[in-house]
Amino acid sequence: MWRCTNGSMEMTDDEKIPERKEMDERYQWDLSPMYGDMNQVEREMDELSSEIPGLSSFRGTLKDAERIAEAIRTTDDMSRRLEKIFTYAHLMHDSDLRRQDFQMLHKKAVNLLTRFESESSFMVPEILQLPMDELRRLRDSKTLRFARVQMREIIRRKEHFLSPEEERLLAMADDALETPSRTFTMLNDADITLPRVKDEAGNEIELSHSRYGVLMRSRNRDVRKNAFSALYSFYGSHINTFASLLEGELRKRRFLSRARNYDSCLEASLDADEVTTDVYTSLISAVRSHLPSMYRYLDTRRRGLKIDKVHMYDIHAPLVPEFERKITYREAWRIVREALEPLGNEVASVLDKAESSGWIDVYENRGKRSGAYSSGCYDSPPYILLNYEGRLDDIFTLAHELGHSIHTYLANRNQPHITADYRIFVAEVASTVNENLLLSHLSDKWTSKDERAHLTEHHIDSFAGTVFRQTMFARFEKEVSEMVERDEPLTAEGLSGTYMELIREHFGPSVHADDEISMEWARIPHFYYNFYVYKYATGFSAASAITSAILGGDLDVDDYLGMLKAGGSEPPLELLRRVNIDLTEPSTLNRGLVLFDGLVNDLDGML
Structure with a gap:
């Protein structure tokens, strides 16, 4: 069992992962700002379900600015x-994946979203039937100024939209096409049964x-x-199932990319x-050219651990084996809050809300989704899921997810709903800026030799x-995706062989x-996120440059926060150029990789 002591969770003798009902509610998220209970959500779903058929009234009428504006406002x-419904449903689901x-x-919620997408799928193809000159005039019109970003995107991707009938079929298929991803999550988090292993004290514990x-x-x-052998014994016994799921995910992408x-x-x-x-591809090339630095670090690790092979x-x-520090969640919160002080009072007020308003689900419970994330919608707080254990890594995870939530909160408060949602490409910037600020803060506070080495x-x-x-993950995802595009069958043996080659090179x-380790691909959820990992x-790389500029006084914090507040109102590469970051330039990536080499030199000297 777990018990709460001064904001930390400590193991008691039986070493079991607790049920959610046994957890202290102070460290669970509060979803009541969205809905009072599940019955209220059900009523909202029923109401919205009855309104969706009314979208058909727009069919065949999207020819002028006023009617198009009405359609966009209605669907928005x-x-x-729908986002509010889905956010509530998936957060409840992730708190205990076993609950029916x-x-x-x-x-x-997923079915309702699929219906909405299916019933509204005719709109963009119908708008695109207008001549290009008329589309540009509509984009620039006063009536559609509020939807300028959407009109620009429709025009930009014109060749990738299909006919109304074809778009409807794709929308109807969306739920079925997500089956590999959903099944992976259930197998990897809800149905997983791992062996019991011994910890450092010799206690037998349930592995998770x-x-x-x-x-x-x-x-x-x-x-x-x-622990390593025990974990992979599970994946080894289910490896063909995981291979089939990943192949299904990749074939889904091939189908959709060809269709569009x-x-x-x-x-x-x-x-x-x-x-x-x-x-x-430039990222892959840049990292491969700097692999000797990685090899040098791993050899430093070999010598530091005094072993023949890592x-x-x-x-x-x-x-640094003599350095040991278990950090309570309350202490972690204080450290992160202090670390983010360079971002000013506006960010501090967001942190106050996060702490006092139940944004964060802190500790592991049985059936809870593994890992960590930030998730919310325009009409909810940007909630955070953690599985906090008190390690240094967990403090950085807290800072990381708070970066996402700060970004979402500022975008939602400064943009209308239609332009608040930022693109995934910039999503990892604020999170990593937070991590870098935390690192800088701890470097100032932790001054002993062991602390600095740690x-x-x-x-x-x-x-x-x-x-x-x-x-390396990005290379694997690209290579196996290309195998599917060449109509090559994917097998567990083939996937593991490809992965092992990359492990040896990297x-x-x-x-x-x-x-x-050849089976590690089977446990990586990001391979179901459609080329997310390179971001x-x-x-x-972008965050490292931004953090250095903020701490060095070369970037005004208001300019950085302005980029976050812009949400999705500008293309992602343009948003980054606001803070003098150009990710199309190889030098941006190479600067960070050169920094890595210097860090290895520092660590080598400390050891």
Whole structure:
């Protein structure tokens, strides 16, 4: 069981993951600002369901600015209400993936969203039947000024929209096409049963995703090795199922990209952010050219751990074994709040709201979705899911997710609903700026040799995990996607072989690539997010430059916050240029990679 002590959760003797009802409600999110209970959500769903058929009244009438404006306002209002329903449903669902009532609510929300998309799918193709000169005139008209961003996007992607009938079919298929992703989540989080293992104290504990991360940082190599083997025993016994799910996800993307006249799945995904494929491939090339720095770090790790070969379960072992600090959640909150003081009073007031208004679901419970995220809508707080364990990594995760929530909150408060939602390409900037500010703050506060070595190690691990590792993921996703585009069958053996080749290239000669790591692809949820992972690396590069400029006085905080407040009102690359970041320039990526080399030198000297 778990008990709450001064804002921290401590294990008691039986070492079980607690049920949600056993948790302290102070550390669970408060969803009441959206709806009082599930019955209220059901009533809202019924009301919206009865309104959706009325969208057909716009069919065949979208020929002038006034009628198009009315259609956009109507669908924007419905979309806003749907987002609120879906946000509530998925947060309830993620709090305990096993509960049938939460599953049912979530499925109803998904079905309602699919109906809305199907019934409104004729609108864009119908508008696009107008001559291009007329479309441009409508875009620039006073009547449609509020929807200028949407009209611009419709015109830009004209060749990728289909006929009204074809768009309706795609919208109707959307729910079915999400089956691989949903099934992966249920298998990986709700239905997963992992073996029991021993921790450093010799206690037998139930392994979970969250606890696995803790055990991989154990000072006891046998503990790490046994946890590593235990975790992958589960994935090994289900590897063909995971292969089939990933193949289904990739074939879905191939179908949609071909249906919309894109040359590749990668092009289709990046076009949504107005990013060209050369940004993606340039990142891969830049990281590959700096792999010798990664090899040097891993050899430093080998020497620091005093072992002949670094195994995959040694990658996160502490290099400063005598440094040990368990950080309560309340202490973590105080540290993060102090670290973000350079962002000013406006951000401080957002943090006050997050702390006092139940935005954050802090601790692990049985059935809860693993990992961490920020999620909300225009009419809800930007909620945060954590699985807090008291490690240094957990403080950085808190800062990271608060960055997303600050971004969402500022965009929602400064933009109308129609332009508040920012593109995914810029989503990882604010989160990583927060992490960098936290690192700078701790570097000033933690001054002993061990503390500084620990922070430097964390910075390197964060850099390696965000830039090198995520770029390796990006390569894997690109390569297996291209296999599907060539109509090659995907098998568990083929996926594992491709992944192992990348592991060996990215980790180099100092690392022994254990057989189990070839199955790691099976447990990565981001491979179901449609080429998302590269954005961690580009976001890290942009955020590093922004943080340096803020702390160095070269960037006004108001300009940075202005970029966040702009939401989705401008294309993502243009938003970044507001703060002097150009991710189409290779030098932006290379500056960060050169910094990594210097950090390795620093750590080598400290050890």
